[in-house]
Amino acid sequence: MLKIINEVALAKDLVRCKSITPKNDGAIEVVAKNLKKLGFKCEVMEFQQKGTAKIKNLYARLGKSSPNICFAGHTDVVPVGDLKSWSVNPFGAVIKDGKLFGRGISDMKGAIACFIAAVSEFVKKNKNIKGSISLLITGDEETIAINGTQQVVKKLKNRKEKIDFCIVGEPTNEDRLGEMIKIGRRGSMTGHLTVYGIQGHVAYPHQSNNPSGILVKILNTIKELKLDRGNKSFEPSNLEIVRMNIENTADNIIPAEAKASFNIRFNNIHSSKSLKKKLNSIFTKITKQYKATYKINYQVSGESFLTKPNKTVFMIKNIIKQNTKINPILSTSGGTSDARFINNIAPCIEFGLIAKTIHQVDEMAKISDLKKLKNTYLNILLNYFK
Numbered sequence: 055m056l057k058i059i060n061e062v063a064l065a066k067d068l069v070r071c072k073s074i075t076p077k078n079d080g081a082i083e084v085v086a087k088n089l090k091k092l093g094f095k096c097e098v099m100e101f102q103q104k105g106t107a108k109i110k111n112l113y114a115r116l117g118k119s120s121p122n123i124c125f126a127g128h129t130d131v132v133p134v135g136d137l138k139s140w141s142v143n144p145f146g147a148v149i150k151d152g153k154l155f156g157r158g159i160s161d162m163k164g165a166i167a168c169f170i171a172a173v174s175e176f177v178k179k180n181k182n183i184k185g186s187i188s189l190l191i192t193g194d195e196e197t198i199a200i201n202g203t204q205q206v207v208k209k210l211k212n213r214k215e216k217i218d219f220c221i222v223g224e225p226t227n228e229d230r231l232g233e234m235i236k237i238g239r240r241g242s243m244t245g246h247l248t249v250y251g252i253q254g255h256v257a258y259p260h261q262s263n264n265p266s267g268i269l270v271k272i273l274n275t276i277k278e279l280k281l282d283r284g285n286k287s288f289e290p291s292n293l294e295i296v297r298m299n300i301e302n303t304a305d306n307i308i309p310a311e312a313k314a315s316f317n318i319r320f321n322n323i324h325s326s327k328s329l330k331k332k333l334n335s336i337f338t339k340i341t342k343q344y345k346a347t348y349k350i351n352y353q354v355s356g357e358s359f360l361t362k363p364n365k366t367v368f369m370i371k372n373i374i375k376q377n378t379k380i381n382p383i384l385s386t387s388g389g390t391s392d393a394r395f396i397n398n399i400a401p402c403i404e405f406g407l408i409a410k411t412i413h414q415v416d417e418m419a420k421i422s423d424l425k426k427l428k429n430t431y432l433n434i435l436l437n438y439f440k
Contacts, residue, residue, distance in 0.1 A: 056178050059088055061164075061171035061428040062154065062421060066147035068163035069156035073129050075196040076107040081129035081163075085191050088170050089114045092177050094189075099209060101201040109194040109201035113210065116177070117186030121218035123438050124188040125169045125431075126203065126396055128195030131158030132413050139415045153418045161412035164419045165223025165427065166191065172431035183439050188217065195392050199355070203392040207399055217400035219366050221434070222393045225409040226385075231423045232378025235371060236404035238360035238386040239394060240288060240319045243326050244296075245333065246351045247272070249341060253310035262308040266300055268344045269312040273298075275336055276316065281324065287360050288321030288386050321386075326354045356394035360386065361401045369437050370403065377430045405430075 064084075071081035086096040094114040102108035115122070134144040134157050142148040144157040154164070166189075173187055194202025210217070227233040249269045254262025273295055284290040297315040318329060330352055341348045361367065363384060374382045382405075393402045407427060411417045 056092070056174070058178060059091075059171045059174040061168045061424050064088060064170060065154060065159060065164045065167035065419075065424060068129065068167060069147040069154070069159050070145055071129070072145050073131055073158070073193060074133050075130035076109055076194060078110045078129070078193050082110045082112050082191065082193060085129065085166060085170070085189070086112055086114065089189065092116065092170075092174055099206055101205040103200055106198065106201060109192070111193065111202055111206050112191040113188065113206055114191075115186055115188040116173075117183060119185055120216060121438075122186040122188055122216055123435070124190055124217045124220040124396075124400065125223060126190040126220055126392060127162050127166045127169075127223040128192045128202070128392065129158075129163060129166065130193040130196045131161070131163070132196050135415055141416055144417075149421065152421050154421060154424070155416055155418045157417055159419045160225045160407045160409065160417055162223050162225060162406055164424055165225070165406040168424055168428040169221075169223060169431045171428045172435060175432050176435045180439065185439055187435070190220075190396070192392065199392065204395045207395045211399050217396070219438070220393075220396050220400045220402040221370075221431075222391060222396065222402060222404040223406040224391050224393075224404045225407045225412055226404050227406075227408045229408065229410060230378070230380060231408060231426055232374050232380035232382055234385050235367070235374065235382045236386065236388065236391075236393070237363060237367065237384045238287060239356070239358065239388065239390055240291065240321050240386065241324075241326060241358040241394075242317065242319055242355040242390050243329060244315060244317045244353045244355070246313070246315050246353075247337065248311055248313045248349045250311050250347045250349070251309070254308045256306045256308055259308065263344070263346055264308045265312040265346055266309060268341060268346050269298075269314055272337060272340050273314055273316075275340065276333060281318075282321065284321060285323065288323075288358070291318065291320040291324060293318045319389075320358060322358045322360055325357060326352070356390050359394055359397040361397065361403055364401065366401070366438065367403060370405065370434055373433045373437060374405065374430055377426055377433065
């Protein structure tokens with residue numbers, strides 16, 4: 055007889071796995087073990103690119119027919135920081151004052167536990183579902199994100215595995231469960247810029263070409279750029295200088311090169327390609343003016359994406375309102391998530407726990423919120439397969 059899985063018990067099991075990215079420490083196995091009990095076919099996919107850690111991922115599916123609703127998430131967590139500042143063992147899964155404490159409970163082991171618990175109740179009541187339920191769980195979200203969801207999505211796409219809709223369990227609410235559904239995210243691109251001048255003695259500047267002043271001019275120019283004013287779906291794009299460096303070993307030498315890094319969070323008015331073109335023209339113009347040269351390396355974490363609200367999105371919105379008594383807003387705010395990869399094969403929204411304590415000391419989730427989230431996911435499944 056099928057046993058219903060308890061969301062709190064499973065969340066505790068997952069928190070006890072010290073899966074500090076990129077380590078797994080049995081977290082994927084805990085998920086797979088519970089899904090196998092429910093009849094899921096579990097496929098572990100491991101990927102490793104040169105110079106990186108091998109990452110274990112899981113794609114599990116119950117059923118073979120369409121529609122296929124997928125839940126996506128990650129079991130890897132960020133480091134605990136100052137261990138002495140924690141009031142509990144960060145991997146002890148301690149419950150006190152109606153809260154479950156532990157690294158990764160909100161981001162996002164709690165949501166994974168809630169979805170699996172919801173599926174266990176759904177399957178017990180609906181033995182012959184007309185469609186499929188799947189889970190895409192990675193251990194590579196909190197790190198460089200190149201051996202996880204990105205690779206699984208490529209594999210699913212190559213073998214023509216169809217996902218009709220996806221819910222990512224990221225913590226989307228700031229203060230109260232039910233405040234926000236993410237329907238898109240801005241893109242993210244980092245640029246590593248080096249300006250080359252001519253090294254020389256500080257006392258003879260006319261014989262040199264100091265790249266530091268040129269770099270400062272470039273940085274002032276790109277920081278003052280008004281990329282856009284945003285639009286109906288997205289806030290304005292922003293560019294931030296995140297690093298400056300001149301590797302000089304003496305105070306009487308004009309350096310040969312100066313370096314800086316910047317990051318852009320951009321909306322759907324731009325693409326990484328259009329931004330590169332705009333920035334490169336500025337770099338070329340200024341360095342040419344000062345008879346210098348430059349090199350730029352870009353790293354694109356992801357393009358912006360937007361899931362246009364449809365029947366399923368509004369169904370989810372109504373269920374969240376019913377379960378939490380809060381009418382959630384549809385938002386594209388915040389950083390990036392693995393939804394940027396999944397969006398390439400399926401419409402995608404994000405809804406999970408509260409983000410207030412994520413990545414902090416004493417990360418926690420209310421037991422009452424875990425129950426509400428489980429019931430929300432359960433009602434989503436019931437309505438999706440009506």
